[in-house]
Amino acid sequence: MSRPTVTDIAKAAGVSLATVDRVLNARPGVRRQTIQRVNEAIERIGYVRDVTAANLARQRRYHFAFVLPEAPGEFVPLLRKALEEAAASSIIDRTDLTITSVPPNDPHVIVKTLQRLRADGIDGVAIFSPETPRLRDEIAHLKESGVAVVALISDLPNTNRDHFIGIDNIAAGRTAGVLMGRFLGGASGAILVLTSSMQGRANAERRLGFDTVMARQFPGIEVLPSLEGHDDPDTIRRVVSNALDRHGDLAGIYSLGTGNGVLINLLKERGRPDTLVVIAHELTHNTRRALEEGTLDAVINQNVGHIARSALRVLRAKTDDIDILSAQEHIRIEIVLRENLY
Amino acid sequence: MSRPTVTDIAKAAGVSLATVDRVLNARPGVRRQTIQRVNEAIERIGYVRDVTAANLARQRRYHFAFVLPEAPGEFVPLLRKALEEAAASSIIDRTDLTITSVPPNDPHVIVKTLQRLRADGIDGVAIFSPETPRLRDEIAHLKESGVAVVALISDLPNTNRDHFIGIDNIAAGRTAGVLMGRFLGGASGAILVLTSSMQGRANAERRLGFDTVMARQFPGIEVLPSLEGHDDPDTIRRVVSNALDRHGDLAGIYSLGTGNGVLINLLKERGRPDTLVVIAHELTHNTRRALEEGTLDAVINQNVGHIARSALRVLRAKTDDIDILSAQEHIRIEIVLRENLY
DNA sequence: ATTGACATGAGGTACGTACCTCATTAACGT
DNA sequence: ACGTTAATGAGGTACGTACCTCATGTCAAT
Structure with missing residues (x-):
């Protein structure tokens, strides 16, 4: 039967x-x-x-585009690689993928790119960009034209995007905070927070979550004002060096954006005290090696492979107006230690 | 084009x-x-x-069977539910799923079940069972008959199963160990380890990983000999109560098998010291609530949804003799705290 | 009563692949 | 030269769905 x-x-x-x-x-x-x-x-x-038979008969091909920022750091290239890998697998059956790089923080170019895609009759777009008024407008246009829109990594909450694929950055910050506090184990001291200008929203949310937890659960620990690296290696090196010099009682470092490579190198050059707790975001070549070597204590990660595949599945489901399996599309806040480094 | x-x-x-x-x-x-x-x-x-067209033409239907133990605890039912959910989604397109429960630790029944499935012309089976000689033999027969075989949760390393879907339990034990040691933050004391007879191999591996880390990285902490709960609520309650009474200096509890429900209730009844660190395995209703309430500090989890979907994908790939996307099929050792509880 | 609008049916082709039958050809041994 | 076998071609049907055309039926407005 x-x-x-x-x-x-x-x-x-x-x-x-x-x-x-x-x-x-x-x-x-x-x-x-x-x-x-x-x-x-x-x-x-x-x-x-039978969706597969229907698609066959329909001669359906999905045209999806990913708009990614030309951001510094390893994360975006990793995401891009994950997308290309997913594209090579069967997940991508009958779909054409365009990956476009745009200068970060340039609403004009992003909007122009999206307009072009819309004119080309794209079926769905995944956007990794901060929210700006012009982007909001363009997303409204995209939706009106029947284009599926998902926000990637950084949510666009005030638009009518179909879905957000990424983590809850406030919760991620809280997670980092709890790990920091507990790993410090009652020790007192100051915590350096290293931020970057990229992805303002995500960084701010992480910072918020981190601060909330520190204030509520670990009042003995002083969280210093954020250090701005401005995504520039030299600047990062300089400000972190200064801070390390100035704070003899440094208990921990929380790096919530890019610039992990410089930070890790600096810690290795200067030698890091055993008791220092260093937590960063995103599992990359740099942070992975740093975990293995013990330079980093923990990494808060969002799995790029999962994000890439999820984005493709969600875009497809949305263009076909089909339900998604929400449990499968939930991007988890991963805690990665040396011991569960996969 | x-x-x-x-x-x-x-x-x-x-x-x-x-x-x-x-x-x-x-x-x-x-x-x-x-x-x-x-x-x-x-x-x-x-x-x-075009695999979808090929499958359509082939009138291919996949017959897969999952053999799960009637084990105590919430984990197996959760896994079963995840399977049923996956079955309701499109992942399962063109496949018939049979889920069979067998009494745990009864090689005879398991083998009989597999023989019957083999006679029925099944395409693939996923087996969650300890390894026994008779099971080994039957798996060899299954493979000879061209049936795809994957081991679920607990590996069957001395068989020629096609794939193992689950976590590295030694690494999971190490992860629990590091969390325990670091959360204790230099405090000394004794650690209670609560085990269960189910899934002997997995428990032994977790224990091994845990002990290795504790001995090497946290020599100041004494890990007590395992307490056997024998999967019986009353027994668990009795032995844990005794242990709590006896060890005034108890610093932590590591529960590596079933019996979390009883443990959690006991801790809530007796009141638990703030400094006690309690780590358990598997995210279930009980452990989730305990995390929220602060009765548990961390849960080491393997995602049942991921496991279910992965098993189906791998079985399908193996019967079609197609490559799998190994990054997608890797089951991660998840560290779940209250803050990244999803 | 005629017209037209609408509703429905009958039957086809197509998508890309699988799989079947039958006919034809080439290569071989004796 | 003959039969035998292996290799190949030609042409079909099927899978489940989409989408097209054309014919026919029904009903209400004129």
Whole structure:
């Protein structure tokens, strides 16, 4: 007893195949009561459309575009690589993928890119960008044109994007905070927070979560004002060096944006005290090696492979107007130590 | 510029469609040099088989069976639920799923079940069971019959199963150990380890990893001999109560198997010191609530949803003799705190 | 009664692949 | 030269769905 087909619906509803087809694909020319009769038959026999066969018949190809910032650091290239890997696998069946790099923090170029994609008749876009008024407007246009839109890594909450694929950065900050506090184990001292100008929202949220936890659960620890690295290696090196010199009682370092490479090198050059707790975000070549060597104590990670595959699945589901399996699409806040480094 | 099809291969290789088909599906009756010519054409024009169309034409249905133990605790039911959820989604397209419960630790019944499945012409089985000689033999038979076999949760390393879907339990134990040691923050004291008879191998491995880390990195902490709960609520309650009474200097509890429900209740009844660190395995209703309430400090988890979907994907890939995306199928050792509880 | 609008049916082709049958050709041994 | 066997071609049907055309039926407005 295999799955019922359209023919079975026709038999069950006492109509022809053509009518079933009209109902299924919302084509005009069917009386309301007939539509209902067909739908009842569908319910009754438990018909589920064979999406793969439908796509075959439809000659359906999905055109998706990813708009990624040309941001410094290893994270975006890793995400890009994960996308290309997913594209090589069967997940991407019948879909064409465009990956566009745009200068970060340039709303004009991002909007222009999206406009071009919309003109090209794209089916869905995944956008990794801070939210700006012009981007908001363009997303509204995209949605009006029937384009599926998902926000990637950094949410665009005041737009009507279909979905956000990424982590809750406040919770990520809280997680980092708890780890910091507990790893310090009652020790007192100051904590250096290293931030970067990229992805202002995400960084601010992480900082917020971190501060909340530190203030509430670990009042004995002083969290210093953020150090701005401005994504520039030399600047990062200088400000971190200064801070390390100035604070003899440094208990921990929380790096919540880019600039981990410089930080790690600096710690290795200067030698780091055993008791110092260093926590960073995103598992990359640098941070992975640093975990292995003990330069980093923990990394808060969002799995780029999962994000890439999830984005593709969600875009496809949204263009087909199909439900997503929300448990599968939830991006987890991963805590990575040397011991569960995979 | 759509994808090349079999017809394009035929044209490019200068052979008929029938020959292309024979080559593609490894049917007999083609000269070696012709096979080569066709394969070259495939290479040249970059043909990739349209798996969905192939499956449609093939009328392929996958018959997979999951053999799960009727084990105590919440974990197996959660896994079962995850399987049923995956089955309701499109992942399961064209596949029939059988979930069989067997009494744990009864090799006879497990083998009988597998034999029956083999006789029924199953395409693949996922087995969650300890390894026994008779199971080993039956897996060899299954493989000979062309059945795909994956080990679930607990590996069957001395068999020729196609794949293991689960975590590295030694690493999981190490992870728990490091968390325990660092959360204790230099405090000294004794650690209670609560084990269960189920899944002997997994528990032993976790214990091994835990002990290794404690001995090497936290020599000031004494790890007590395992307490056996024998999966019996009353026994667990009794032995844990005794231990709590006896050890006034208890610093931490590591529960590496089932019995978390009883443990959590006991801790709540007796009141738990703030400094006590309690770490358990598997995120369930009980442990989730305990994390929220602060009764547990951390949970080491393997994601049942991921495991279920991965098992289905791997079984399908193995029966089709297709490569798997190993990054996607890697089951991570998740560290779950209250802050990154999803 | 005629017209037209709408609803429905009948039957087809297509998507890309699998798999079947039958006919034809080439290569071989005797 | 003959039969035998292996290799190949030609042409079909099928999978489940989409989408097209054309014919026919029904009903209400004129």
